[in-house]
Amino acid sequence: MQQIIDFILELDKLKGVTRKTRPLGLTRLENSAEHSWQIALLAWSLADYAAEPVEIDHVIMLLLVHDIGEIDTGDTIVYAEGGWEERKAEELKAVRRIFGLLPAHRAEALLALWQEFEAGETAEAKFANAADRAMPCLLNLANNGQSWRENGIRYEQVINRLSAPINEGCPALWAYMKEKLDAAREQGLFGA
Amino acid sequence: MQQIIDFILELDKLKGVTRKTRPLGLTRLENSAEHSWQIALLAWSLADYAAEPVEIDHVIMLLLVHDIGEIDTGDTIVYAEGGWEERKAEELKAVRRIFGLLPAHRAEALLALWQEFEAGETAEAKFANAADRAMPCLLNLANNGQSWRENGIRYEQVINRLSAPINEGCPALWAYMKEKLDAAREQGLFGA
Numbered sequence: 001m002q003q004i005i006d007f008i009l010e011l012d013k014l015k016g017v018t019r020k021t022r023p024l025g026l027t028r029l030e031n032s033a034e035h036s037w038q039i040a041l042l043a044w045s046l047a048d049y050a051a052e053p054v055e056i057d058h059v060i061m062l063l064l065v066h067d068i069g070e071i072d073t074g075d076t077i078v079y080a081e082g083g084w085e086e087r088k089a090e091e092l093k094a095v096r097r098i099f100g101l102l103p104a105h106r107a108e109a110l111l112a113l114w115q116e117f118e119a120g121e122t123a124e125a126k127f128a129n130a131a132d133r134a135m136p137c138l139l140n141l142a143n144n145g146q147s148w149r150e151n152g153i154r155y156e157q158v159i160n161r162l163s164a165p166i167n168e169g170c171p172a173l174w175a176y177m178k179e180k181l182d183a184a185r186e187q188g189l190f191g192a
Numbered sequence: 193m194q195q196i197i198d199f200i201l202e203l204d205k206l207k208g209v210t211r212k213t214r215p216l217g218l219t220r221l222e223n224s225a226e227h228s229w230q231i232a233l234l235a236w237s238l239a240d241y242a243a244e245p246v247e248i249d250h251v252i253m254l255l256l257v258h259d260i261g262e263i264d265t266g267d268t269i270v271y272a273e274g275g276w277e278e279r280k281a282e283e284l285k286a287v288r289r290i291f292g293l294l295p296a297h298r299a300e301a302l303l304a305l306w307q308e309f310e311a312g313e314t315a316e317a318k319f320a321n322a323a324d325r326a327m328p329c330l331l332n333l334a335n336n337g338q339s340w341r342e343n344g345i346r347y348e349q350v351i352n353r354l355s356a357p358i359n360e361g362c363p364a365l366w367a368y369m370k371e372k373l374d375a376a377r378e379q380g381l382f383g384a
Contacts, residue, residue: 001368004237008327009334011233015215015226023207033226034207040229040256041203045196045298057249060256064232106237135200142201176193 007101013071020077020147021136032067032075035135039063043131049172051130052123062128065110066117069094077147078133079157088118120165130169133162134177141180145189152191155181199293205263212269212339213328224259224267227327231255235323241364243322244315254320257302258309261286269339270325271349280310312357322361325354326369333372337381344383347373 014036018029040060047056067075069091076087095114099107117125137158140148148158158181167174184190206228210221232252239248259267261283268279287306291299309317329350332340340350350373359366376382 001241001364004234005330005368007237008230008234008330009216011230012216012331015222015230016218024201024204026208028220030207031226033229034223037225037229037232037256038200038203038207040232042196042200044253044256045199045294049193057252060249060252061236064229064236064252102237138197138200139204172193176197 003101003103004106007098010071010098010101011068014068017067017070017075019075019136020151021139022143022146024139024143030139032070036064036067039128039131039135042135043128046127046131046170046173049170050123050127051169051171052126054124054127059124059128059131061113062117062124063131065095065113066128066132068098068110069114071098077151077153078136078161079151079153092118126165126169128169130166130173133165134170134173137162137177137181140189141177141184145184145191148190150191154192155185155190158190195294196298199290202263202290202293203260206260209259209262209267211267211328212343213331214335214338216331216335222331224262228256228259231320231323231327234327235320238319238323238362238365241362242315242319243361243363244318246316246319251316251320251323253305254309254316255323257287257305258320258324260290260302261306263290269343269345270328270353271343271345284310318357318361320361322358322365325357326362326365329354329369329373332381333369333376337376337383340382342383346384347377347382350382 014033015031017032019032019035021030022028023030040063043059043063044056047054072094073087073090095111099110116122117128120126120129136147140146163174206225207223209224211224211227213222214220215222232255235251235255236248239246264286265279265282287303291302308314309320312318312321328339332338355366358369
């Protein structure tokens with residue numbers, strides 16, 4: 001029991017890992033714990049639109065655990081150039097440490113989920129990735145491009161970085177978003 | 193698709209619903225969105241100790257949706273006296289409104305989950321409730337009784353309010369916590 005308690009208290013640190021988006025109507029930055037909750041429910045809500053049939057409970061578990069490595073590494077904006085391999089190696093080290101607080105069979109199960117998400121090969125991982133990539137963009141669309149403007153993110157960067165993963169996991173969502181992104185460009189909601 | 197987007201953006205408001213506990217090491221109050229994420233992982237981690245066999249994916253869904261009504265009503269500390277029936281009626285009204293943003297089959301599924309948690313009759317609802325009740329107490333035990341001291345919560349209130357639900361859903365967790373709570377009383381971590 002103590003191992004489980006140590007693990008869950010360690011997870012508390014994800015509440016302090018800030019991202020670049022701000023929750024609608026709030027001035028503070030979003031954190032990775034509340035983001036993980038939201039994308040789990042986004043995926044559940046979108047399940048009818050997955051590119052391939054998915055085991056939705058498995059998608060939800062992928063999403064609940066995929067950011068836990070950020071406890072040691074912090075969050076990196078998806079538009080960062082380069083350094084992804086090093087960051088992913090650091091995150092793997094982090095999740096081995098954090099999941100390793102649990103009894104072995106639990107730690108192994110979480111590590112397998114984390115690795116499946118990162119590999120991005122299963123239908124569940126692709127759909128989960130689409131939800132994860134879409135969420136900050138949906139918030140930006142509802143928030144006057146807040147994190148795009150604050151971080152100088154251009155329309156082309158968003159399209160280049162998001163179209164493939166969202167389209168691959170959830171094409172109907174990408175079709176919806178592409179139209180909104182084009183309208184946002186007309187409104188000048190991107191960084192320069 | 194627009195219905196799903198409207199729903200997920202509405203959910204963003206749960207990030208602004210504050211509770212009485214503070215995340216470990218942070219000065220701000222915890223919000224109900226990050227709390228929902230954490231208890232889903234607490235339940236998953238504790239599944240071997242559930243009082244009865246549970247469908248853990250179902251427990252996780254119960255926990256991810258059970259606080260959504262607080263978007264309209266706010267969070268109420270578990271030690272509040274009276275007024276629970278009115279609050280629950282308000283929360284039901286809230287979740288009907290919020291889930292109702294989704295396509296009907298999705299809205300009905302979420303409402304059924306919310307009602308199952310509130311009824312507390314299935315093995316899954318009992319186990320989910322144990323995780324939900326335990327989490328703020330575990331944080332207090334790790335945080336010098338922060339919310340107990342700030343809100344004048346006494347040892348007896350904690351025992352009276354938590355022993356039955358946690359023991360019913362996860363007796364091994366309650367045995368662990370009871371010992372820690374007794375030690376915390378010796379250390380004077382409760383309110384007066």
